[in-house]
Amino acid sequence: MAKAIGAIVVDVERCKGCQVCRVNCPTMTIGMAEEVNGKGYHYAYMENPENCTGCTNCAVVCPDGVITVYRVKQ
Amino acid sequence: MDIKQIIKEENQVYRRTPLMTEATLSYCPGCGHGTIHRLIMEVVEEMGIQSDTIGIAPVGCAVIAYDFMDIDMSQAAHGRAPALATGIKRLWPEKYVFTYQGDGDLAAIGTAETIHACNRGENIAIFFVNNGIYGMTGGQMAPTTLEGMKSSTSPYGRNSETMGPPYKITEMVAQLPGTYYVARHAVHKPGPVRKAKKAIRQAFENQKLNKGVSLVEFVSNCNSGWKMTPNDSNIWMEENMFKFYPMGDIKVEGKLVNGD
Ligand SMILES: Cc1ncc(C[n+]2csc(CCOP(=O)(O)OP(=O)(O)O)c2C)c(N)n1
Ligand code: SF4
Ligand code: SF4
Numbered sequence: 001m002a003k004a005i006g007a008i009v010v011d012v013e014r015c016k017g018c019q020v021c022r023v024n025c026p027t028m029t030i031g032m033a034e035e036v037n038g039k040g041y042h043y044a045y046m047e048n049p050e051n052c053t054g055c056t057n058c059a060v061v062c063p064d065g066v067i068t069v070y071r072v073k074q
Numbered sequence: 075m076d077i078k079q080i081i082k083e084e085n086q087v088y089r090r091t092p093l094m095t096e097a098t099l100s101y102c103p104g105c106g107h108g109t110i111h112r113l114i115m116e117v118v119e120e121m122g123i124q125s126d127t128i129g130i131a132p133v134g135c136a137v138i139a140y141d142f143m144d145i146d147m148s149q150a151a152h153g154r155a156p157a158l159a160t161g162i163k164r165l166w167p168e169k170y171v172f173t174y175q176g177d178g179d180l181a182a183i184g185t186a187e188t189i190h191a192c193n194r195g196e197n198i199a200i201f202f203v204n205n206g207i208y209g210m211t212g213g214q215m216a217p218t219t220l221e222g223m224k225s226s227t228s229p230y231g232r233n234s235e236t237m238g239p240p241y242k243i244t245e246m247v248a249q250l251p252g253t254y255y256v257a258r259h260a261v262h263k264p265g266p267v268r269k270a271k272k273a274i275r276q277a278f279e280n281q282k283l284n285k286g287v288s289l290v291e292f293v294s295n296c297n298s299g300w301k302m303t304p305n306d307s308n309i310w311m312e313e314n315m316f317k318f319y320p321m322g323d324i325k326v327e328g329k330l331v332n333g334d
């Protein structure tokens with residue numbers, strides 16, 4: 001079966017660090033950065049990028065719509 | 075595979091709809107308002123009706139929704155969005171017209187406008203964001219505040235004996251012949267988000283039929299007003315709000331789903 005590999009890009013400066021994406025990621029890809037963005041929020045990033053399947057779950061629940069998702073089949 | 079090979083235009087499967095403006099949302103981190111705005115704009119984009127859609131912003135945290143949605147919008151006095159939508163829709167019956175209202179706006183100060191627009195069967199969509207509280211003004215009790223729920227004006231919890239019980243205006247208006255489609259959804263998880271989007275689509279599609287009001291309620295969080303983290307507020311919402319405000323269709327094609 002073809003395996004989906006994904007990646008997300010977080011618009012760091014627009015992220016509010018709410019963590020809603022993190023708990024809704026089924027593959028525990030997302031972590032919160034130790035450093036903060038210009039607004040002072042610990043922004044979301046791919047802590048375990050190899051886990052991402054590109055399922056878009058994180059992006060559809062992000063209240064600020066700051067996640068873009070990419071996916072390839074392998 | 076190298077991440078650079080994945081992050082390419084042709085592999086993109088999700089991006090924020092361009093119908094959301096570049097303005098940074100004024101909502102608190104984790105607030106469902108942003109997700110609901112985006113879903114409405116995704117539907118408008120998918121239906122290709124950007125220049126034929128007119129939205130009415132409320133008074134409440136969403137008062138400047140017109141800064142965030144790239145469509146024609148107006149903003150109504152507190153609770154009066156269904157009246158304004160009535161006027162706009164009657165002037166431009168071929169336009170898609172929706173209101174976007176909180177529970178303080180729709181179920182408290184705007185009760186009369188809500189009920190009468192629904193009773194008249196105006197051919198509009200009403201998107202109702204129920205977070206059980208007055209978010210914008212500091213978390214006062216709303217008619218929708220749950221029994222025992224703390225708010226800044228019910229600091230010991232809502233007591234139905236003195237404050238009246240919470241009421242379900244969505245089920246109430248479903249009883250009126252003027253409503254054609256009534257449903258309740260949420261946007262705190264991916265599954266519910268996808269269902270909520272279908273309901274929004276249905277509400278827009280219904281306007282082609284001219285059969286009356288489509289009202290979609292979204293039970294949503296007000297993590298600031300509830301004084302919780304966003305994720306805790308979503309769990310609290312599932313455990314408490316959903317029991318009193320159950321998810322699903324209430325009225326479809328003019329017929330109540332449960333009962334007569
Ligand atoms: C006529 C009038 N009365 C009162 C207010 C104050 N006011 C502003 S927002 C609001 C409550 C909004 O609550 P809700 O509709 O639940 O929206 P939320 O902020 O929770 O999204 C009130 C009472 C006002 N702006 N205008
Ligand atoms: S849901 Fe969006 S705003 Fe919240 S932490 Fe994740 S990327 Fe940032
Ligand atoms: S696309 Fe899916 S797997 Fe990848 S980070 Fe988002 S939720 Fe996790």
Ligand code: SF4
Pocket residue numbers: 100101102105106107135205209210295296297298299
């Ligand atoms: S006060 Fe409540 S409803 Fe208003 S933006 Fe903040 S969390 Fe959302």
